[in-house]
Amino acid sequence: MRYFALLGSIILTILVTSDTSQAGTCKSTINKYDEDDIKNAIKDCNEIILNGITIPAGVTLNLDLNKGTKLTFQGKITWEFHEWNGPLLIISGSDLEIVGASGHELNANGVLWWDGKGEHGGKVKPVFFSLREVKNSVMRNINVKNTPYHAIWIEDSDGLAVQDVTVDNKDGDTKGGHNTDGFNVWRSNDISLEGITVSNQDDCIAIKSGTNILVTDADCSGGHGLSIGSVGGRDYNIVENVTVLNSKIVDSDNGVRIKTVYGATGAVTNVTYKNIQLESIHKFGIIIEGDYNIDTGGTTGVATDGVPIKHFILENVTGTVSNSGVNIYILVKNASDWEWSRVEVTGGGKTKKCEGIPEGSGISC
Numbered sequence: 568m569r570y571f572a573l574l575g576s577i578i579l580t581i582l583v584t585s586d587t588s589q590a591g592t593c594k595s596t597i598n599k600y601d602e603d604d605i606k607n608a609i610k611d612c613n614e615i616i617l618n619g620i621t622i623p624a625g626v627t628l629n630l631d632l633n634k635g636t637k638l639t640f641q642g643k644i645t646w647e648f649h650e651w652n653g654p655l656l657i658i659s660g661s662d663l664e665i666v667g668a669s670g671h672e673l674n675a676n677g678v679l680w681w682d683g684k685g686e687h688g689g690k691v692k693p694v695f696f697s698l699r700e701v702k703n704s705v706m707r708n709i710n711v712k713n714t715p716y717h718a719i720w721i722e723d724s725d726g727l728a729v730q731d732v733t734v735d736n737k738d739g740d741t742k743g744g745h746n747t748d749g750f751n752v753w754r755s756n757d758i759s760l761e762g763i764t765v766s767n768q769d770d771c772i773a774i775k776s777g778t779n780i781l782v783t784d785a786d787c788s789g790g791h792g793l794s795i796g797s798v799g800g801r802d803y804n805i806v807e808n809v810t811v812l813n814s815k816i817v818d819s820d821n822g823v824r825i826k827t828v829y830g831a832t833g834a835v836t837n838v839t840y841k842n843i844q845l846e847s848i849h850k851f852g853i854i855i856e857g858d859y860n861i862d863t864g865g866t867t868g869v870a871t872d873g874v875p876i877k878h879f880i881l882e883n884v885t886g887t888v889s890n891s892g893v894n895i896y897i898l899v900k901n902a903s904d905w906e907w908s909r910v911e912v913t914g915g916g917k918t919k920k921c922e923g924i925p926e927g928s929g930i931s932c
C-alpha cells in the first residue's frame with residue numbers, strides 16, 4: 568500500500584512539475600464560493616465542477632484555467648447584487664472544455680439592476696460573462712438567464728467553438744431589461760457560434776471586430792437582430808470573413824444589420840448572410856448604415872467612406888416586417904462588390920431612401 572501511495576505521489580509530482588501550466592489529473596467539486604478553494608482547484612486539477620454556488624456582491628468569478636481544463640457548471644449558479652462594471656464571470660485559457668450539466672443555470676439576477684435605462688443611466692450594470700484570451704477551446708450546453716447588461720463577450724480569443732448556448736433575458740421584456748446584448752465579439756479570430764438561442768432587448772449577436780467567424784442556427788427573438796458593428800472608432804476596426812447561416816430572427820427591431828461609424832476608419836470585408844428567416848421585424852428588415860455616431864448611439868444621417876463594406880453577400884434572406892417598419896434601408900459610402908440573391912423582405916409600410924449601393928449590383932430597396 569505504502570509503496571503504491573509513494574509511487575502515486577511521485578507520478579503526481581512529475582505531472583505537476585513537468586509542465587507548470589498543466590493541471591494535475593484530478594477532479595474537484597466546489598459546492599460553496601471560496602476564492603482560495605477555487606484557486607487551489609484550478610491549480611491542482613484538470614477537471615473542475617462548480618455546483619450551485621453563489622458569487623458574492625461585487626466579485627468576479629475569475630477562472631483563469633490551466634491548459635486542458637474541463638470546467639462544468641452544475642445546479643444553479645447565482646450572483647449577488649452590486650452596482651459596478653463587472654464582469655461577473657471571466658474564463659481564460661487554452662484547450663478548454665466548458666460545459667453545463669443537465670438542468671444547470673447561470674442566473675445573474677438581472678432583474679435587480681434592470682431599470683429600463685441599460686447603459687444610458689440609472690444603476691451601474693455589470694457585463695455578465697467574458698471569454699477572454701480563450702484559445703483552441705469549446706464551450707457547449709450553457710444556459711444563461713437574466714443578465715444585468717451585455718450577456719457574453721468573446722474578446723481577444725482565437726479558436727473558440729460555442730455550441731448550444733442559450734441566453735434567456737425574456738423577463739427583461741416586462742421588467743426593464745435594456746442593452747442586454749446576447750453575444751459580442753471583439754478582436755477575435757476563428758470563432759464559431761452554433762445553435763445559439765437568444766431572447767433579449769438588444770443585439771442577438773454583435774460582431775464589433777474580428778476575423779473568420781461562423782454563426783449557424785442562431786435563433787434570436789425580442790432584440791435588435793444579427794448585427795455586425797458598430798465597426799470603427801475602437802482600437803481594432805476590422806471585420807473580415809463572416810458567415811451567418813440558417814438562422815431565424817423573430818419579433819425584433821431589426822433582422823440583418825451592419826453599422827459602421829461616422830468619420831472612422833476600418834473595413835468590413837467578405838460578409839455572407841445565407842438562409843436567414845425574418846418574422847415580425849418591427850423597424851428594419853435589413854439595415855446597412857455608415858452613419859453611426861458612436862458617442863451618442865444615434866445616427867448622423869450622412870454616411871462617410873472610411874469603413875467600406877466590401878464583398879457583401881446576402882442569399883435567401885426572406886420574411887416579414889410590420890407595417891410600421893421599413894423592409895430595407897441602406898445608407899453607405901464607398902461600398903463595393905455586393906451580391907444579393909433571393910432577398911425577399913416584405914410587409915414594411917414605410918420606405919427610406921437607399922444610398923450608396925455599389926453600381927451594377929442590381930439591388931433595390
Ligand SMILES: *[C@@H]1O[C@H](CO)[C@@H](O)[C@H](O)[C@H]1NC(C)=O
Nearest residue numbers: 779780807808809810837838
Ligand atoms: C470569405 O469568407 C469565407 C468564410 O466566412 C471563406 O470561406 C471565403 O473563402 C472568403 N472569401 C474570400 C474571397 O476571402
Ligand SMILES: *[C@@H]1O[C@H](CO)[C@@H](O)[C@H](O)[C@H]1NC(C)=O
Nearest residue numbers: 756777778779805807808837
Ligand atoms: C479570409 O479568408 C481568406 C480565404 O480563406 C483568407 O485567405 C484570408 O486570409 C482570410 N482573412 C483573414 C483576415 O483571416
Ligand SMILES: *[C@@H]1O[C@H](CO)[C@@H](O)[C@H](O)[C@H]1NC(C)=O
Nearest residue numbers: 813814841842843844883885
Ligand atoms: C432558404 O432559407 C430557409 C431558412 O430561412 C430554408 O428553410 C430554405 O430551405 C432555404 N432555401 C433554399 C433554396 O436554400
Ligand SMILES: *[C@@H]1O[C@H](CO)[C@@H](O)[C@H](O)[C@H]1NC(C)=O
Nearest residue numbers: 872873874875877901902903
Ligand atoms: C474607400 O475604400 C477603399 C478600399 O476599398 C479605400 O482604399 C479608400 O481609402 C476608401 N475611401 C475613398 C475616399 O475612396
